[in-house]
Amino acid sequence: MDALSDQLYERLFTRFLETRRMFPDDIAELKQKLVAMLANGVDLLMDRENFQAACRGLGLRHVGYGTKTDHYAILGAILIDSLGAVAGPDFTPEELGVWTQFYLLVAQEMIIGSRQTSSEPLLM
Numbered sequence: 001m002d003a004l005s006d007q008l009y010e011r012l013f014t015r016f017l018e019t020r021r022m023f024p025d026d027i028a029e030l031k032q033k034l035v036a037m038l039a040n041g042v043d044l045l046m047d048r049e050n051f052q053a054a055c056r057g058l059g060l061r062h063v064g065y066g067t068k069t070d071h072y073a074i075l076g077a078i079l080i081d082s083l084g085a086v087a088g089p090d091f092t093p094e095e096l097g098v099w100t101q102f103y104l105l106v107a108q109e110m111i112i113g114s115r116q117t118s119s120e121p122l123l124m
């Protein structure tokens with residue numbers, strides 16, 4: 001998972017330098033949070049209502065970080081590339097498909113959350 005988050009941010013900042021200034025100088029903690037969230041995806045999904053509220057809350061906070069809707073597609077493409085790079089030959093197309101679907105689901109809820117007003121109740 002460490003290798004994955006290293007790849008992810010390295011690729012993001014190499015391809016889209018403009019996003020570097022949105023992040024704090026030290027992103028060590030952030031790397032852990034992002035990957036922990038993705039790694040706990042299945043647990044999160046089991047609790048559908050919480051999952052939705054958590055993702056929407058996260059999306060709303062991302063507006064404050066300067067994240068635009070377009071950035072989600074960019075990060076999604078980079079995530080899939082990074083997974084392919086770290087996972088090696090054991091990574092099946094099916095597994096890649098599951099990760100892609102999960103990312104899309106989280107991103108979709110985050111985008112919905114980004115359009116909500118902060119007066120609505122949100123978890124996380």
Ligand code: HEM
Nearest residue numbers: 019022023024030033034037061065067071072075106107
């Ligand atoms: C599914 C997609 C994403 C997930 C799961 C995710 C997850 C997270 C998490 C868990 C944090 C920690 C802070 C918090 O909980 O509010 C965070 C911070 C952050 N994310 Fe994301 N993120 C996603 C997409 C993006 C995108 C597309 C961008 C824009 C390039 C972005 C930019 C940032 C920035 C700039 C911060 C941190 C700001 C700070 O600490 O000052 N994220 N993200």
